[in-house]
Amino acid sequence: MIKHKVVLLFPAAVVEQPFLYHLVKDYDLFINILRANINPKKEGRLVVELSGEEKNYEKGVRFLESGGIEVLPFEQQMIWNEERCTHCGACTVMCPTGALEMSRPDMIVRFDGDKCVVCEHCFKACPARAIEAHY
Amino acid sequence: MKINKTYEEINEKISKGEAVVVTAEEIISIVEEKGLEQTAKEVDVVTTGTFGPMCSSGAFLNFGHPTPKIRMSKVYLNGVNAYAGIAAVDVYLGATEIPEADPANQNYPGDFNYGGGHVIEELVAGKDVRLEAYSYGTDCYPRKKIRTFIRLQDINEAFMFNARNAYQNYATAVNLSEKSIYTYMGILKPNLGNANYSTSGQLSPLFNDPYYKTTGIGTRIFLGGGTGYVAWHGTQHNPCADRTDKGVPRSPAGTLSLIGDLKQMDPHWVRGVSYIGYGVSLMIGVGVPIPILNEEMLRYTAIKDEEIYTQVLDYSEGFPQGIGGSLGEVDYGQLKSGTITVQGKEVPTAPLSSYSKAKEIAEILKSWIQDGKFLLTEPVESVPSVDSGKKMNPLKIRR
Numbered sequence: 001m002i003k004h005k006v007v008l009l010f011p012a013a014v015v016e017q018p019f020l021y022h023l024v025k026d027y028d029l030f031i032n033i034l035r036a037n038i039n040p041k042k043e044g045r046l047v048v049e050l051s052g053e054e055k056n057y058e059k060g061v062r063f064l065e066s067g068g069i070e071v072l073p074f075e076q077q078m079i080w081n082e083e084r085c086t087h088c089g090a091c092t093v094m095c096p097t098g099a100l101e102m103s104r105p106d107m108i109v110r111f112d113g114d115k116c117v118v119c120e121h122c123f124k125a126c127p128a129r130a131i132e133a134h135y
Numbered sequence: 136m137k138i139n140k141t142y143e144e145i146n147e148k149i150s151k152g153e154a155v156v157v158t159a160e161e162i163i164s165i166v167e168e169k170g171l172e173q174t175a176k177e178v179d180v181v182t183t184g185t186f187g188p189m190c191s192s193g194a195f196l197n198f199g200h201p202t203p204k205i206r207m208s209k210v211y212l213n214g215v216n217a218y219a220g221i222a223a224v225d226v227y228l229g230a231t232e233i234p235e236a237d238p239a240n241q242n243y244p245g246d247f248n249y250g251g252g253h254v255i256e257e258l259v260a261g262k263d264v265r266l267e268a269y270s271y272g273t274d275c276y277p278r279k280k281i282r283t284f285i286r287l288q289d290i291n292e293a294f295m296f297n298a299r300n301a302y303q304n305y306a307t308a309v310n311l312s313e314k315s316i317y318t319y320m321g322i323l324k325p326n327l328g329n330a331n332y333s334t335s336g337q338l339s340p341l342f343n344d345p346y347y348k349t350t351g352i353g354t355r356i357f358l359g360g361g362t363g364y365v366a367w368h369g370t371q372h373n374p375c376a377d378r379t380d381k382g383v384p385r386s387p388a389g390t391l392s393l394i395g396d397l398k399q400m401d402p403h404w405v406r407g408v409s410y411i412g413y414g415v416s417l418m419i420g421v422g423v424p425i426p427i428l429n430e431e432m433l434r435y436t437a438i439k440d441e442e443i444y445t446q447v448l449d450y451s452e453g454f455p456q457g458i459g460g461s462l463g464e465v466d467y468g469q470l471k472s473g474t475i476t477v478q479g480k481e482v483p484t485a486p487l488s489s490y491s492k493a494k495e496i497a498e499i500l501k502s503w504i505q506d507g508k509f510l511l512t513e514p515v516e517s518v519p520s521v522d523s524g525k526k527m528n529p530l531k532i533r534r
Binding site: 086090092094105106124127129 | 408471473491492
């Protein structure tokens with residue numbers, strides 16, 4: 001079993017097709033939707049955690065890509081800009097999962113992408129705007 | 136006191152590269168280990184640091200004259216209004232100014248993505264900044280408008296002048312109401328969801344010189360990555376606030392007005408910041424050296440987080456309405472641990488002022504002094520202390 005967090009970008013032309021159904025039915029993948037922005041006839045975005053057998057995962061991703069969907073690794077999409085971060089910690093009390101956490105006693109903010117559920121609460125809580133979403 | 140050193144003696148050691156310099160964090164364990172007398176003999180300077188949002192900041196700029204000349208009366212830098220009610224091509228750009236077209240809190244809570252603090256950061260970073268100025272035109276200054284770009288290195292003068300920095304203590308903000316509120320202390324979640332505070336505690340300049348004995352007018356400091364000076368006591372300077380037996384105020388007290396050359400600064404220590412629903416500000420690095428003239432000055436610098444207290448205030452009603460008072464007293468050791476207890480509830484804390492960056496500033500200042508590049512100055516005048524009787528007056532509404 002492998003588990004990957006990915007960002008799926010759906011072109012407007014295919015946004016109304018039931019891709020996730022096929023991922024479950026044809027590729028036996030578990031899907032955990034973390035964030036969804038889907039509207040009729042508009043480019044859509046899903047942040048999902050996909051898990052299953054490695055070969056099924058790879059086939060599933062190829063299936064999505066053949067349908068015109070961009071499959072982007074989550075780590076490259078949600079970026080904590082360490083250079084921009086002032087370690088003020090304002091984000092750490094807003095983050096519900098502890099993905100952004102103040103390490104003590106050195107008082108340095110650290111970001112753990114595995115814990116991030118893309119709730120986006122940190123975006124505007126950060127005075128330095130150090131958290132960037134590229135999706 | 137058995138140890139008595141002068142500024143001259145300390146400076147001589149600095150010049151020779153022989154001064155012993157430690158940070159306000161390092162000094163704590165040294166004093167615990169060796170005692171006051173021995174440490175005061177050995178250590179010459181303790182360096183402090185703070186890096187937090189300081190709204191009452193800004194910069195004076197002189198652009199130089201174009202041909203024909205202009206008496207600028209409205210000035211915008213990257214769309215942000217700068218105060219031009221001074222001489223022809225001089226302005227003061229304030230850290231909290233937002234562009235006139237910014238919707239502010241009309242779409243509550245507003246984003247406040249850009250403002251004066253960000254323009255100052257971009258200037259310091261050496262970036263091109265768009266200058267737009269208008270005038271009514273005079274015989275001596277006929278030009279009525281100008282649009283161009285400026286860069287920090289090309290303009291005549293640029294110095295930061297901050298009316299209030301380095302606050303000696305600050306309240307801890309919480310929210311007792313049932314909805315999120317958006318404040319200059321960050322987002323405060325409902326029902327005591329979080330507690331935000333803003334000082335570097337044991338590293339903070341005025342916690343280490345609580346009676347302003349060596350920090351006064353003319354004190355040379357680290358400001359924004361360059362050299363600056365204490366210009367005056369800051370606005371809202373309130374030395375007579377209640378203090379602990381170690382002399383440390385339990386609530387906001389002293390402040391400093393600071394000045395420094397923008398051209399020496401580093402964008403790493405001058406950072407425009409945005410507070411959702413509140414506005415923009417500027418985070419600035421400040422570091423003040425404290426000469427260990429005697430055991431008394433050393434004792435002040437050995438203060439630790441657990442010995443510094445502050446008040447917890449409700450920013451949903453108590454603070455804005457000026458009612459209710461403190462919800463309790465907490466120390467910075469508790470605040471730094473990540474949770475405090477307020478009204479029986481465990482509340483997660485966030486500092487807003489960066490402790491790790493404050494430590495870095497104290498280290499940089501330490502290395503400047505160790506390298507003989509930074510000499511200490513004796514204040515030419517003290518700032519008002521506890522014997523001044525100076526109080527902070529509220530604004531009375533008259534008819």
